Amino acid sequence: MRRQVLLFILIVYLNSVSYSIPEEMAKGSLIGNIAQDLGLDIKRLTSGKARIFTNDNAEYVELNRDRGVLLVKEKIDREALCAQTTPCALHFQIILENPMELYTVVVEITDINDNTPIFEKPEMAFKISESAVLGAKFLLERAIDPDVGKNSLQSYFLTKTENFVLKLKDQPDGEKIVEMIIQKPLDREKEEEISLVLTAVDGGEPNLSGTAQIHVTVLDANDNAPVFTKTIYKATITENAPKGTVITRVTASDADKGSNSKVTYSISNTAADVRHMFGINEINGDLMLKSNVDYEKARHYQIHVQASDEGGLTDSCKITLEVIDVNDNKPVINIMSQTNVIPEDSKPATVVTMVNVQDVDSGDNGKVHCTINEHIPFTLKSTSNNFFNLVTDSELDRERASEYNITVTCSDEGVPSLSSSVTLTLQISDVNDNPPVFERSSYEAYIVENNTPGLSIFTVRARDADWNQNARVSYILEDSSVNGVPVSSYVSVSADSGVIHAVRSFDYEQIKDFQFHVKAQDGGSPPLSSNVTVKILIQDQNDNPPQVLYPVQSGGSVVAEMVPRSADVGYLVTKVVAVDVDSGQNAWLSYKLQKATDRALFEVGLQNGEIRTIRQVTDKDAVKQRLTVIVEDNGQPSRSATVIVNVAVADSFPEVLSEFTDFPHDKExxxxxxxxxxxxxxxxxxxxxxxxxxxxxxxxxxxxxxxxxxxxxxxxxxxxxxxxxxxxxxxxxxxxxxxxxxxxxxxxxxxxxxxxxxxxxxxxxxxxxxxxxxxxxxxxxxxxxxxxxxxxxxxxxxxxxxxxxxxxxxxxxxx
Known part of the structure; x- marks a missing residue:
């Protein structure tokens, strides 16, 4: 038979394409141009990493991306693949990624006449009484041809004989039963042994045939053959039935008496694999289960039973056995395509994974529904029969969850329900969507004046919820000015650690505080940033001594305060006025009388610096009084200043002049x-x-x-x-x-x-x-x-x- 590719394209739902090829094609044979038939560019097959997905363990078809064609990967035997099932076809899917696409492909495998009809028993023996009536029927073993259609078994031929003729009997299910019918009485005395050749011929071109030998032994008279009560028996069995289970009983009776009425039962005209699974009690006709049946492998069995008496007469019946499905298969989850990493800015309804679910059970036992674990931003959508897409259901946030373990659970509707699950691990890749955030809304730092340049003042810290480079924070000093001077001449910021250093030595008396802005910027692209205000407060140090404003001290002059001798107790002589440019307790001044010509005459107010008399002035008191007042601040350690106050105790100027005049006696x-x-x-x-x-x-x-x-x-x-x-x-x-x-x-x-x-x-x-x-x-x-x-x-x-x-x-x- 000429082998060539027969292409027919039938567009069905979901972008399906169908092809038809004969079986037994050589490896590498062309099936069809899939790229052309799907309307795809060959480059799309390469960029989309096109591949074949099939549920079968064996792959018979391969995809050539460079040419865009489907080729035979392994030689296909239709009989091994589908047995008697027609039509026989391969079903698979072609998957493309970026974006994900799914196409269904059906390749029909047509039969060729590559199998010869074969008799399972190459020899058949019959014992027929010579008294057998004309028209008596003898069931012959049928030949088996795995081919289908016209290539299957079509007819039988028997070598020329006068005593027997063949008759083909069509069954409702399409099978042909071969019977050998007596057309001329037998005569044991003339011919005790008869040898015949049965030939089975199929309808292929050229046709093939097989033969079997029939040996007939002519016995003495046995007038009646066994007769079954039914021609066809129907029975059912569940697929989980244990071995030894009695399925049904067939009954045949023989009108003869004695040994000629004794009937034995046997299975005949049945495939060898069926005979291995079922057995019959040859005495009572009970059909028993010898091995386990599987609904998913075979749903129906036909068993031919023959009843024979000792005279060699026989009758036959057929048992039609239906296997009842039991929910004994879990759903099988196949990951067709999977994405392991997805960015957090992916839009909703982005396809993450394609899943195919198969349950070989039937009815409700084969109906499957799938779910995923709750409280995750994903959902499972059914695209077609047994195909599901795992898609994003809402916006993702890596900072809230960087990884998801998604459990897909598929359950059938059987009783009890069976289920299976698979866990998918999905990583969420980071996107720079979070700016750095400072630990505080604003900062205040203190530094004591007269600091060393380069001294570390304070550390600002910002955290970025992103990951890796997007979370790497750099600190930048924002351009600004303090009293017309760039802030960079006051402080600097470490880009990596956020440590703020003093660039210069600060003087509290010149600047008491200043503020500036620090920017925290991440390493993303584009980078995100945030600002914070930092206020530096200069703390005072006791670095300035008190300054005496009054009395004014001059180098070559003598200043005197005049006190009349009539002054009473508490008389205000003068007041020492001093200031301290420091602040706080460093500027709290106290006044003390350090030295005095007469300590019993004057006192100094500790807080106000007022010099007052503490007793009545007398004539005996010296006119010239010299007081030394020390002014101290309250700093640690304290600083001080001294001032000399000259006091003249007199009622008139000449008296004062005589005491305070100490000049050369030059006449002029x-x-x-x-x-x-x-x-x-x-x-x-x-x-x-x-x-x-x-x-x-x-x-x-x-x-x-x-x-x-x-x-x-x-x-x-x-x-x-x-x-x-x-x-x-x-x-x-x-x-x-x-x-x-x-x-x-x-x-x-x-x-x-x-x-x-x-x-x-x-x-x-x-x-x-x-x-x-x-x-x-x-x-x-x-x-x-x-x-x-x-x-x-x-x-x-x-x-x-x-x-x-x-x-x-x-x-x-x-x-």
Whole structure:
């Protein structure tokens, strides 16, 4: 028979293609151009890694990607593949990836006449009584031809004989039973042994045939043959029935008597594999199971039983046996295509894995449904019969789950249900979708001033939920300026560790704090980043000693505070005013009297630096008093400064001059000095008189206004001078005093210059100061009770004179 590829394309659902080829084609023979028939480019087969998926253990077809054709991989024997089943076909799928595609291919295997009819028993023996009636039938062994269709067994021929003739009897299932019928009576005396040849011929071109020998022994008369109660017996058996199970019983009877009526049963005209599975009790006709039956291998059996008497007469019947399916096969899960790694930004409905499920059971026992474990972002969708796609059901997040163990469980609908499962491991690859996140929303760090450049101040940390390079965080100092200077000249940031270093040494007195931004950037592409604000607070160090503002110390001059001998206890001599540019406790100042000419006469306020008398001044006290005051801050260790305060205890200037004048006795120098002293005294006196006139005029004006208010019975509102606060804001100067100092001129002729008397018009509103409150009451009494102009003049004169002596400073200059 000419072998060639017969191509027919039938487009069915799911992009299927069908081919038809004869069996026994040589290895490498062409089946068909699959690329052309599916409308695919050959390059698509290569890029998609096209491959064949089949449920059969043996692969008979191979795919040539380069040519895009299907070839015979192994020689195909249709009889071994399908037996008598028609049509016989190979079913498989072609799978492509990127994207995944599935095509179904059916290759029909057609039969060729390559098998000769064969008799399982090459010799048959019959014992026939000579009294056998005409028309008596004798069932012959039939020949077996594995081919199908016209190539199968078609007819039988018997060698020419006068006594017998062949008769073919068609069964409802299409089988042909061969019977040998007596057409002429036998005569044992003439011919005791008869040899015949039975020939079986198929319908192939050319036709093939097989033969068997028939030996007939003519016996003495046996008039009646056994007769079965039924021609066809029907029975069922479950596939899990144990060995020895009695399936059914056949019964035949013989009308003869004696030994001629004794019937024996045997299986005949049945394939050898069937005879191995079933047996019959030759005495009672019970059909028994000799080995296990499998519904998935054979669902129906036909067993021919022959009943024979001892006279050689026979009858036959057929048992049609149906195997009932039992749910004894688990579903078989086949992974057709699988993706092991999927990026976390994959869109929903992305195909991850293709699964094929097979259950060889039938009915409900073969119906399969599959599920996957819950609470995972995947779902299983059925694409066609027994084909499933595992697809993404929602968005993936590697930071929430980097790996999924997906268990696919398939169960049938049998009772009890059988199931099988397979676990798929799927890795989620990272995508840079998370920016670095700092541990805090903002940072504050402290550093003590006068630090060493390069000192580590603080560490900022940011974490990135991504993985590998996408989670590698680098720290960058954002460009900004502090007081017009780039922040990079103040601090630097380590790119790897986030450690902030001081670039310079900080001075608290110049800058107390500053802030900047640090950016954390990951290593993804494109990179993601986030910013955080870092505030650096400079902590003060006690690196500045107190600075004395008053009294002013000059190199070649002597400054003296004048104290009248009539001064009472607690008389305010002066106040040492000092500041400390440090802050906090480093700027808390305390004043102590370190040295004094007479320690029993003066004391210094610990907190305010006021120098006051602690006893009554007497005539015995020296005019020239030298006090050394030390000013200390509260730092650790503390710093200090000293100031020398000269105090003149005297009631007049000449007395002071005699004590504090210590110059050379040069006549010209003394004359000049005397001249300038007289001139200075005259100027001061003139200024004093002028001020006195102005004050008297103001007082007279106020007196007249108050008289008018007093006579008009209107309420008098007293005037209270405002309280002045500390102008330095350091907390070290609690009261404000007005000091007027006369300094030297540039003329070398000038020896000294006296400061004019300064009127004390500033009142300190301090409830703790009884002297101040007394002065306030005095001022108030002037407004409340009118005085005469003469009283006002004498009162102001006396008060001004006292204040002039109280607050007069003398500056002695040595040449």
């Amino acid at each position: 120098y003394n004359d000049n000095l005397t001249f300038y002293l007289v001139l200075a005294l005259a100027v001061v006196s003139f200024l004093f008189i002028t001020c006195l006139v102005v004050i008297v005029s103001v007082k007279i004006y106020r007196w007249r206004q108050s008289r008018i208010l007093y006579q008009s019975n209107l309420p008098v509102i007293p005037y209270y001078p405002p309280r002045y606060s500390d102008t330095l804001g350091t907390g070290t100067l609690q009261h404000v005093y007005n000091y007027e100092v006369c300094r030297t001129t540039d003329s070398r002729k000038s020896d000294c210059k006296f400061g004019r008397a300064g009127s004390e018009n500033v009142l300190i509103m301090d409830p703790s100061s009884t002297g101040t409150m007394q002065r306030i009451q005095n001022e108030k009494s002037i407004l409340d009770e009118p005085e005469s102009p003469l009283e006002v003049i004498f009162g102001l004169f006396n008060k001004s004179r006292a204040n002039s002596l109280h607050h007069t400073q003398i500056l002695f200059i040595s040449k």
